[in-house]
Amino acid sequence: MADLRDLQRRAADLERESFNNLFALLVECSQILKDIAPARRRPWLLNVVQELYKSQNGLCSICNGPLSLGDMDVDHKVPFSYGGGNERNNIQLAHSSCNRSKQAQVDPHDLLRYLEDRYMNL
Template sequence: MSLKELRQKAEKQELQAFYELMEVALECSEVVKGLSPTKRRAWLTEVLEEMLVIQASKCALCKTDIEFGSFEVDHIIPHSRGGGNERTNLQLLCKLCNRKKGSSVAPQDLLRYLESRYMNL
């Protein structure tokens, strides 16, 4: 087998392992959401102001300046994946970054978060 063929085989196996891990992570997400569903809520002004100070008035992803009213509250692990409203799962993003991010999350980050959330139910 040539080096090129070995690389292609390894890449294919890596991609398959990624999809299998993501499938398991999404199954875990559904279980945690069933045990402890989260609801969207209105954010307290004090919480938003505190987060803005912590982030130095910068978008958490692109680091552009944001000011009160020009940002969106983002769930690092989205609600759709079982993410909760705890402050460690929140960040302020500019509208463009929040749209780009969508509900994407790495499977290992999702599993780590879900494990922590499950252990604290």
């Protein structure tokens, strides 16, 4: 039993370590991307915001609660600090408070997909 627990602990350590390594690599790539091709953000198009609202069924992409006009932000899945731009597949609607509490966190899967998309268009 002790061996099994030790093995589980080592597997968890390895998993954490490889995740951290992957994330560090992604951050490095996003910095390089920012240097060679910084995202330029243009103002929102009303129809894009309306389409997002419809596709999200009027629900916040972070907490799933109903959105209202007075409390709604365009949230970037990959934040500007990681080089994220205003591409349609990088934005979603969220409550202002949900967007603020998320700050500059990023899902590594979103970041990887985003970097791949940007890379294909460099």
